[in-house]
Structure formats: structure tokens, C-alpha cells
Amino acid sequence: MAEQRLLKFVSVERDMPDKRQAELRRMDFQEIYGEFAEAKAAEQAGRCSQCGVPYCQTHCPLHNNIPDWLKLTAEGRLREAYELSQATNTFPEICGRICPQDRLCEGNCVIEQSGHGTVTIGAVEKYITDTAWEEGWVQPITARVERTESVGIIGAGPGGLAAADFLRREGVQVTVYDRYDRAGGLMTYGIPGFKLEKEVVERRNDQLSQGGVEFVLNCDVGVDVGFEDIRAKHDAVLIATGVYKSRDLGGPGSGLDGIERAIDFLTASNRVNFGDSVPDFDNGRFNASGKRVVVIGGGDTAMDCVRTAVRQGATSVKCLYRRDRANMPGSQREVANAEEEGVEFIWLTAPKGFTGEDQVSGVRVGRMRLGVPDSTGRQSPEEIPDADYTEDADLVIKALGFEPEDLPKLWGVDGLEVTRWGTIKADFRSKETSLDGVYAVGDIVRGASLVVWAIRDGREAAESILARLADRGSRVAAE
Ligand SMILES: Cc1cc2nc3c(=O)[nH]c(=O)nc-3n(C[C@H](O)[C@H](O)[C@H](O)COP(=O)(O)OP(=O)(O)OC[C@H]3O[C@@H](n4cnc5c(N)ncnc54)[C@H](O)[C@@H]3O)c2cc1C
Ligand code: SF4
Numbered sequence: 001m002a003e004q005r006l007l008k009f010v011s012v013e014r015d016m017p018d019k020r021q022a023e024l025r026r027m028d029f030q031e032i033y034g035e036f037a038e039a040k041a042a043e044q045a046g047r048c049s050q051c052g053v054p055y056c057q058t059h060c061p062l063h064n065n066i067p068d069w070l071k072l073t074a075e076g077r078l079r080e081a082y083e084l085s086q087a088t089n090t091f092p093e094i095c096g097r098i099c100p101q102d103r104l105c106e107g108n109c110v111i112e113q114s115g116h117g118t119v120t121i122g123a124v125e126k127y128i129t130d131t132a133w134e135e136g137w138v139q140p141i142t143a144r145v146e147r148t149e150s151v152g153i154i155g156a157g158p159g160g161l162a163a164a165d166f167l168r169r170e171g172v173q174v175t176v177y178d179r180y181d182r183a184g185g186l187m188t189y190g191i192p193g194f195k196l197e198k199e200v201v202e203r204r205n206d207q208l209s210q211g212g213v214e215f216v217l218n219c220d221v222g223v224d225v226g227f228e229d230i231r232a233k234h235d236a237v238l239i240a241t242g243v244y245k246s247r248d249l250g251g252p253g254s255g256l257d258g259i260e261r262a263i264d265f266l267t268a269s270n271r272v273n274f275g276d277s278v279p280d281f282d283n284g285r286f287n288a289s290g291k292r293v294v295v296i297g298g299g300d301t302a303m304d305c306v307r308t309a310v311r312q313g314a315t316s317v318k319c320l321y322r323r324d325r326a327n328m329p330g331s332q333r334e335v336a337n338a339e340e341e342g343v344e345f346i347w348l349t350a351p352k353g354f355t356g357e358d359q360v361s362g363v364r365v366g367r368m369r370l371g372v373p374d375s376t377g378r379q380s381p382e383e384i385p386d387a388d389y390t391e392d393a394d395l396v397i398k399a400l401g402f403e404p405e406d407l408p409k410l411w412g413v414d415g416l417e418v419t420r421w422g423t424i425k426a427d428f429r430s431k432e433t434s435l436d437g438v439y440a441v442g443d444i445v446r447g448a449s450l451v452v453w454a455i456r457d458g459r460e461a462a463e464s465i466l467a468r469l470a471d472r473g474s475r476v477a478a479e
Contacts (some may be wrong), residue, residue, distance in 0.1 A: 265286050
């Protein structure tokens, strides 16, 4: 199996004329597949000491039964390992690829904490389920009994899809509405292919479709169909729309051409990789090739932008962040990857404006230092006077985070309560919103978060919806 993947990679590499691109493909290959040959997975799994205090499991948002599937993998019982792993996780091979394991399961492995290097849990999880796909163990959902009740899910990201999966397993009729032309949410159009290959997401979408989930794509709720229409059509509704309003930058020159939002840049890049026609890539707007690129921000989205720009052939890629390396929100592993690929990080810098006539030619940069800690203990950046300079740039990408859209207003819904951050208010456990029979999960409730948390929310919402349907069923029977 590992050999098949290697052959696939070698053929890709052979077809690439440009040596640098080929080298990047090699790095992607290492990142995606490196070290996951069968022997390596068993060896890693065998390193688990079965410590009896599974901090890895408690720190995995899904509480995956990690020690047991590691043991089964070490014993070569991969099919059983797969059955156990997929019992708690709708997309184990996706989480294995993109969870920030250093902050979750692996960061809490006792072997890691005793200084001997973590068991590579994510890599083993990915290996188990990739093998399951290759062996044909992953099959479309088959419900034991089909039920008449239906649930409408708005948003085909991991939160919505996880709920769809759990509901279909119980025979509930599920329709997923999404404004994009492909399902997967940010797994399809946000996260770059070098971190998460799109075939991996697509085969899951297909599996759900084959299992009876109905997808209504290119359907923008609030525009193409009303929220109340969906509510009237289904026995329960789940909102899983994510957060897409990009935080913006002001200052002189902020309206110049060549200053773009991270989500637009990444979506265009993903579409190009799907083979779609993207006029704004063809005309150069979202193409970093031959450009001096400056990315503003220090989170994982910024890391995805810098690494995408490198792959598109930018002449230089710099990342401005207002705090220092130790205080950046993005994963240290991602920073290391970016640095290895030639990205320059300019710590303790903040944009103050932009230069250029119509097209941006530079970023006015203020130098910062870290001041006294605020109430959370985090040091606030403060500007160093008279230390500004200009960083030359042909393309500036703003990666400053995302906020929720104003759904009650966009959808014209009275009574759908939101928090002061604009996220939907949903009960911590049941995920039910202020509207009867309407649930909400994922980023639209948590704010920008992680795939694994969206999956957990989706699972919990499905449990609550099933309880509601069962309750209603018993009430109908009693009447
Ligand atoms: C660039 C980037 C990189 C990331 N990298 C990682 C990573 O490496 N690891 C990780 O764990 N997480 C990562 N994340 C975060 C992760 O992708 C999100 O936390 C997760 O996708 C949230 O899932 P969700 O289901 O809540 O929403 P989303 O994945 O955002 O899906 C929401 C869906 O709802 C649809 N929708 C929205 N409004 C409407 C409407 N009105 N009508 C119909 N459909 C609608 C959207 O089209 C979308 O398909 C990243 C995020 C970004 C932006
Ligand atoms: S789902 Fe994520 S946190 Fe949980 S075991 Fe897998 S990689 Fe670790």
C-alpha cells in the first residue's frame, strides 16, 4: 500500500518540469504520507505504553479510544482498529491529517511529556483509515430501518456532514443545503490541498451521498430559499454555516488593488487545483506567481496563505505578525514548515497603511514591542515610535481571522438569538438554539475553531435531534 502511494508520487514528480515545484511536491508528500508505511505505523503504535491514564483520549475533542486502536494496530489487527476509530469519528483520516495534534492528543501523550517524543497518533489514525479505504472496508451508510422524519442541514462543512452521517445511520431522511457547488465547507475550499488532499474529502462526500444524504448545492439559504421554508419542510433544522466575514484592515491605501482577503485567495487556489475556470486567477489577481507577497496575520490561515503563495511561484513571501513567535496563535509546526519552504517571518510588526497609485506597491509597517500583560496574562503589542518602514509588495493578503455573518438579519429570522460576538446562541449540550427544533453547531456557534470540534458538535446535535424525534414519536403514539 505504501508502495502504491510512493509510485503515485513518483509519477507526479516526474511530470513536473520545475525542480523547485518538484521539491515542494516532495515536501508535501513527506507531510502527507511520510513515515506512514505499515511497519512505521505498527512501530509507532507499539510505542504506546498503555499508561492507563489516557490523557491523549481526554484531550481529543472526540474522546477517541486512542490506546485501544494503537494496541490493535501494533498487533496488526487493522480492521478492528478501523472499526474502533470510526465509531467515534466521522472523518478519522481527515483529523489524522489536519488536527493540530501538538495541542490536542499528541501534546498530552505521557511519552511526550516524559521527554521521549510523542506517539504519532494522528499519523496512525490516518494510516488506519486510509488502509480501510484501500481495502474496501469503508462502505456507504446502511440504515437498519428507514424513518419518515427529515432533518434539513444548512452547511456542508464538517459540522453539518458529521450530523448528517449520524442521522442517516439511524434512518432519518437528511437534506444538506450549501451555497457552494461542492460539499465539504472549509475542508474543500479553505484548507489547501497540500495539507488535505481533495480526493480525501470528495470520497467522503460521495460516501454520504451513496448512503442516502441528499445534497442541494448552489443553494444560498436566505437568497435561493428562505430559512422558514426549510424549517417548514423538515422536522428539525441544523445550522452549520461556519464563519466567513473576514476581519478587515483600514488605513491609507487600504482600498488599493492587490490587497486581498485570505479566503478569496485560498478559495481561488483550491478551485484552480480542482481544474475549475477561475478568471481572477487567470488575470493574475489571485495568482502569486512572480510577485512579492506580504501576508498579514499570525494564525493558521496566514500559514496556509504563505505556503500557497510559495507553491504558486512567488518571488518572495513575507509574513507580518504584531507579536513574536512565542505568542503567535498559529501552530509552531506550520511556522517551521513555512520557514523550511523559504517564508520570511517579520515578528513584532503591524501594517499602518499601504503605498501605490492604483495597485499596491508596499506596506507601511510599524515596529512593535510587547508591553505589559493584559487581564488574560497575554502581553499586548505596542508601537515603537518613529520606527516605521516600507515593505515592498505586489500582492498583500489579509489573514486576520473571521467573524460570523449576521444570520438573523440576512435570513430575516426573528427570535434567533446571537451572542455579543454575533455567533449563534446554542445550548452547550443539546445544541438547540432559541428557536424550537432549530440546532446549531461548528464555527457559527464557537467562532473560528477546528474541524474536530465541528465533528463533535455535529455528533452531539444529531443525538439531541434523535432524542427530540423519539420524544415526538412517543407522544404521537400515545395520542
Ligand atoms: C484557511 C483555513 C485553514 C484551516 N485549517 C485547519 C486545520 O488545518 N485544521 C483544523 O482542524 N481546522 C482548520 N480550519 C478550521 C476549520 O476548517 C473550521 O473550524 C471548520 O471547517 C468549521 O466547520 P463548520 O462545519 O462549522 O463550517 P464550514 O467548514 O465553514 O462549512 C460551512 C458551510 O456552510 C455553507 N454556508 C454558509 N452560509 C450558507 C448559506 N447561507 N446557505 C447555504 N450554505 C451556507 C458554506 O458554503 C460552507 O460549505 C481552517 C480554517 C481556514 C479558514
Ligand atoms: S481526532 Fe484529532 S485530536 Fe483526536 S486522536 Fe485524532 S488527531 Fe488526535
